[in-house]
Amino acid sequence: DSGVTQTPKHLxxxxxxxxxxxxxxxxxxxxVYWYQQSLDQGLQFLIQYYNGEERAKGNILERxxxxxxxxxxxxxxxxxxxLGDSALYFCASSVAWTSSGNxxxxxxxxxxxxx
Amino acid sequence: xxxxxQPEDQVNVAEGNPLTVKCTYSVSGNPYLFWYxxxxxxxxxxxxxxxxxxxxxxxxxxxxxxFNKSQTSFHLKKxxxxVSDSALYFCAVSLLEGxxxxxxxxxxxxxxxxx
Numbered sequence: 721d722s723g724v725t726q727t728p729k730h731l732x733x734x735x736x737x738x739x740x741x742x743x744x745x746x747x748x749x750x751x752v753y754w755y756q757q758s759l760d761q762g763l764q765f766l767i768q769y770y771n772g773e774e775r776a777k778g779n780i781l782e783r784x785x786x787x788x789x790x791x792x793x794x795x796x797x798x799x800x801x802x803l804g805d806s807a808l809y810f811c812a813s814s815v816a817w818t819s820s821g822n823x824x825x826x827x828x829x830x831x832x833x834x835x
Numbered sequence: 836x837x838x839x840x841q842p843e844d845q846v847n848v849a850e851g852n853p854l855t856v857k858c859t860y861s862v863s864g865n866p867y868l869f870w871y872x873x874x875x876x877x878x879x880x881x882x883x884x885x886x887x888x889x890x891x892x893x894x895x896x897x898x899x900x901x902f903n904k905s906q907t908s909f910h911l912k913k914x915x916x917x918v919s920d921s922a923l924y925f926c927a928v929s930l931l932e933g934x935x936x937x938x939x940x941x942x943x944x945x946x947x948x949x950x
Contacts, residue, residue: 722878753938763879763925763940776937810878820929821867821886824938826878 723747724827726811732833738799741830745792745813751775752794753814753824754786758807769794770817801834808832837862839928841941848916849949856911856944858900858926868909869927869938870900879925885909896920916948 723746733739745752754766756779765778769788780786783801788794798805808831812824838861848854860866867886871879883894890902900911911924923945929938 722880724878755940762942765937765939768937778937812879821884823869823881823884825881826871828878 722825722827724811724813724825726809726827726830728830729828730831730833732835733801735801735803735834737801737834738797739801739832741796741798741809741811741832743794743796743811743813743827745794745811746825749813749815749825750792751814751817751824752788752792753812754780754794754796755810755812755826756807757810757829761807763810766796775817798832803834806832806834837866837928837930837939839926839939839941841924841926841944843944844942845945845947847947847949850918851915854913854916854920854946854948856924856926856946858909858911858941860907860909860926860928862928862930864930866909867929868900868902869929870894870898870909870911871925871927871940872896873923873925873943875922882911882924918948918950921946921948 725744727742750771753768756764766780768776786796808829810829812826814822814824816822840859869884870882873879885902893899923943926941
């Protein structure tokens with residue numbers, strides 16, 4: 721158990737809908753990362769927050785947004801969902817503001833299926 | 836731009852034999868390199884990392900990796916494979932360059948240990 725908690729574990733929704741994925745980082749970790757894992761794209765970095773502020777941005781679509789709250793939990797909002805958004809979404813956390821050299825710890829992921 | 840490549844989609848090894856999972860990287864500065872493992876329906880688990888110092892890094896579950904700067908490689912190794920080592924293995928590289936600060940993962944290599 722990495723200490724990173726993600727909910728829900730599984731989610732099925734229709735195209736055009738909006739969903740929110742939730743992540744609680746490990747105790748003491750200030751950075752939260754979001755990744756998308758799909759069969760064809762591999763593991764893609766979406767966005768990182770550090771202590772409530774956006775720190776780095778990856779291949780995140782404009783239909784997606786994230787935030788980190790004062791209690792350090794984070795939410796990833798996915799809107800106007802398309803079939804291609806079906807994937808496993810991971811949250812990860814680390815203690816530092818930079819990912820360089822610092823180990824990040826992953827949650828179990830949220831499986832999103834768009835039908 | 837920094838990148839990491841795992842040239843083999845799948846590696847098959849007989850139980851008890853040594854295993855190697857290959858990884859090469861491309862960065863403009865000093866790399867920080869990681870190996871993670873993903874078991875079915877689970878999140879990524881940290882195995883080991885190279886920051887600096889000894890080129891041979893020892894990690895969890897008897898795995899080790901050798902950093903080779905001249906060949907820009909960071910191959911994962913284990914002297915004697917177990918069936919329970921069967922999983923998806925990811926190599927990752929991170930580098931802090933100004934605002935460009937993120938961990939890039941390879942596509943993953945599926946390791947099959949044959950009993």
